[in-house]
Amino acid sequence: xxDQSHATVTVRFFARLREQLDTDSVAVxxxxxxxxxxxxxxxxxxxxxxxxxxxxxxxxxxVNQAMAKTTTPLKPRDEVAFFPPxxxx
Amino acid sequence: xVIIQAADFDLAEEYQKLRNSGNGTGAIATFTGLVRDHGDxxxxxxxxxxxxxxxxxxxxxxxxxxAGKRWDVxxxxxxxxxxxxxxxxxxxxxxxxxxxxxxxFAACQFIMDALKTSAPFWKKELSRSGDHWVEQKDSDRTQSxxxxxxxx
Numbered sequence: 001x002x003d004q005s006h007a008t009v010t011v012r013f014f015a016r017l018r019e020q021l022d023t024d025s026v027a028v029x030x031x032x033x034x035x036x037x038x039x040x041x042x043x044x045x046x047x048x049x050x051x052x053x054x055x056x057x058x059x060x061x062x063v064n065q066a067m068a069k070t071t072t073p074l075k076p077r078d079e080v081a082f083f084p085p086x087x088x089x
Numbered sequence: 090x091v092i093i094q095a096a097d098f099d100l101a102e103e104y105q106k107l108r109n110s111g112n113g114t115g116a117i118a119t120f121t122g123l124v125r126d127h128g129d130x131x132x133x134x135x136x137x138x139x140x141x142x143x144x145x146x147x148x149x150x151x152x153x154x155x156a157g158k159r160w161d162v163x164x165x166x167x168x169x170x171x172x173x174x175x176x177x178x179x180x181x182x183x184x185x186x187x188x189x190x191x192x193x194f195a196a197c198q199f200i201m202d203a204l205k206t207s208a209p210f211w212k213k214e215l216s217r218s219g220d221h222w223v224e225q226k227d228s229d230r231t232q233s234x235x236x237x238x239x240x241x
Binding site: 012014015016060062065066067081083084085086087088089 | 122138139140141143144147148169180181201204205206207208209210211212213222223224225229
C-alpha cells in the first residue's frame, strides 16, 4: 500500500441503487480538494447504469452519515452514500 | 431515545416507559404507524424495510433535538422496525412527553413528518406480481416542508 492508495473515499449504495448497480460499496480515488461532484463524475465514467444513476437529480447524498450536497468537500477515508428518496415511517 | 429493531413493540410498555421518565410531564402523545394493506400495487403481501445503520439513528436523534428547541419536550422515544413486515404490522412508534398537550401533539407530529422525508429507510413492497421499491410521495414532502414554513 503506497500513500496514493489511501486517498480514497468509500461510497455506499442503498435500496434501489444498490440493486441496480449490483454492489453495496466501492472505493473511489480522490485528489484534494475534492467534492461529492468529483466522485459522481468518476462513477459516471463507468458508463451505462452508473452514468444514468449519477445524473439522477433525485438521488440523495450523505457524507459521514449526514445529509450532504454535490458541493460538499471530501477528504480521504470519508464515507459517502448515495440513495433514493427515503420512504420510511 | 431511538431504537431500530426487527422485533415488534408493545404500545403499553412504551407508554409506561414514557410515563416513568417523569420530570414534569403533563401530557403524552403517541403515534403508531402500521403497514397498510394496499400500496402502489394492489396485491401487496408484505414489506421489506432497509435502512442505513448509524445514519438512521443520528438523523432521528437530530429530529428529537430539533423538536426540543421548538416545543416543550420532556422525553421522546422513537422505534422503527426493519426487515420483513406483514400487512397490518406495527412499523413505527413515536412518543413524546410534554408539560402540556399542544406541545406533545406538535412535537410528535413534527418528528413523524420529518422522519418520513429525512430518515434513511426504504420500503420494498412484496407482491404476488413481483417486488417493487416504494417511491416517495409528494404529499409526504409537502407535509414535512410545512414545518419549515411554520418556523419562518
